[in-house]
Amino acid sequence: MSKPKRITKLADLMPDKANANRGTERGRSLLEKSLQECGAGRSIVADKDGEVIAGNKALEAAARLGLPVRVVETDGQELVVVQRTDLDLTEGGKARRLAYLDNRVGELGLEWDAEQIAADIAAGLQLGDLFSKDELQGLRGWAEIKEKKITRGGRLYNAGEGHDVEPFKLAHRVEAAWRAQGHKALDLYSGLGQLAEWYRRRFGSVVTVDRAIAEVDYPMTAEAFIARHLSEHLDFDFVDFDDEGTPAKVIQQFLAAIAGKRPAPFVLALTDGNGLNLKCRGKLDFGATYLTAEAGIRYAVAEDYERFEELVTGFIVRASERNGFAATQWSSYRGREGNVVYQTWLIAPA
Numbered sequence: 001m002s003k004p005k006r007i008t009k010l011a012d013l014m015p016d017k018a019n020a021n022r023g024t025e026r027g028r029s030l031l032e033k034s035l036q037e038c039g040a041g042r043s044i045v046a047d048k049d050g051e052v053i054a055g056n057k058a059l060e061a062a063a064r065l066g067l068p069v070r071v072v073e074t075d076g077q078e079l080v081v082v083q084r085t086d087l088d089l090t091e092g093g094k095a096r097r098l099a100y101l102d103n104r105v106g107e108l109g110l111e112w113d114a115e116q117i118a119a120d121i122a123a124g125l126q127l128g129d130l131f132s133k134d135e136l137q138g139l140r141g142w143a144e145i146k147e148k149k150i151t152r153g154g155r156l157y158n159a160g161e162g163h164d165v166e167p168f169k170l171a172h173r174v175e176a177a178w179r180a181q182g183h184k185a186l187d188l189y190s191g192l193g194q195l196a197e198w199y200r201r202r203f204g205s206v207v208t209v210d211r212a213i214a215e216v217d218y219p220m221t222a223e224a225f226i227a228r229h230l231s232e233h234l235d236f237d238f239v240d241f242d243d244e245g246t247p248a249k250v251i252q253q254f255l256a257a258i259a260g261k262r263p264a265p266f267v268l269a270l271t272d273g274n275g276l277n278l279k280c281r282g283k284l285d286f287g288a289t290y291l292t293a294e295a296g297i298r299y300a301v302a303e304d305y306e307r308f309e310e311l312v313t314g315f316i317v318r319a320s321e322r323n324g325f326a327a328t329q330w331s332s333y334r335g336r337e338g339n340v341v342y343q344t345w346l347i348a349p350a
């Protein structure tokens with residue numbers, strides 16, 4: 001084995017290029033706060049060349065703060081103890097805060113990279129004692145689907161690069177808008193307003209909502225709009241949930257908010273891109289999100305991707321029934337790359 005590299009400063013260390021923890025924004029910011037408030041607690045572990053095995057996020061944060069380093073060379077036969085001479089647990093305060101911060105940073109800063117884990121397993125790394133069979137199955141499910149080349153595609157909403165719209169999505173929505181009765185549409189994920197432009201050709205009034213766009217009627221989340229303003233717009237005839245994540249929970253909130261207050265039928269259009277997102281961040285509470293009989297959070301498996309359209313369809317039926325409505329599907333289409341579902345529905349009081 002070659003000689004260990006001499007490390008005297010942070011810049012001598014290199015991050016792990018194949019780190020299976022992507023980290024999270026919240027974890028990163030809490031780690032930086034912890035370092036600033038309590039100073040360095042744990043040590044980090046590097047290999048003999050200075051590539052960081054454990055503590056890659058700490059390396060990033062320490063680099064941002066410009067901390068000096070002290071290196072303890074070891075072959076792993078002894079435990080390196082970081083003794084903080086300025087802290088006293090019996091005096092609570094800072095030492096106790098550090099204990100909390102240490103655990104919470106680890107908890108909040110972990111986001112497994114499913115692709116990296118799948119690649120490591122494929123390369124022969126034994127991880128069976130770290131991940132349960134179900135968890136590994138979920139990861140394999142994703143890897144399998146990736147083989148089928150389900151990808152984002154990438155051009156759907158790229159304003160300035162042609163701003164293409166998925167043609168079947170548009171066709172089905174325009175068809176539904178034309179079949180809808182009445183004059184008022186709610187566009188709750190309005191974005192740059194491509195669909196809204198079409199709705200304006202059909203409806204006398206189009207109410208637009210988006211959490212990230214200032215040029216809408218309600219620059220806020222759909223959740224906030226439903227809680228604060230939906231009661232002013234109960235005369236709507238068409239509502240659109242065009243969300244490439246999943247609008248399922250918001251649809252539940254919406255239907256619950258109008259239960260018993262909507263004598264007339266209306267049209268509901270939705271986009272659900274969770275077939276894409278299942279790739280995981282890995283885990284999903286199918287029961288709470290899609291009102292299936294399942295309890296608890298689990299990893300998605302290949303079958304979940306295969307049956308995604310069916311899942312969304314069943315969800316709209318269940319969410320409607322739960323709130324006293326009957327749902328009739330007008331169209332359901334799985335986007336070109338298979339990762340997004342577009343649907344239109346007639347929702348009528350049961």
Ligand SMILES: C[S@@+](CC[C@H](N)C(=O)[O-])C[C@H]1O[C@@H](n2cnc3c(N)ncnc32)[C@H](O)[C@@H]1O
Nearest residue numbers: 189190191192193194195210211212221222242
């Ligand atoms: C798929 S794009 C909408 C495209 C748009 N309907 C169009 O036709 O051009 C999704 C939009 O939803 C917005 N969004 C995401 N989560 C939201 C939420 N909880 N409430 C409101 N808007 C949200 C995003 O800012 C983004 O603009």
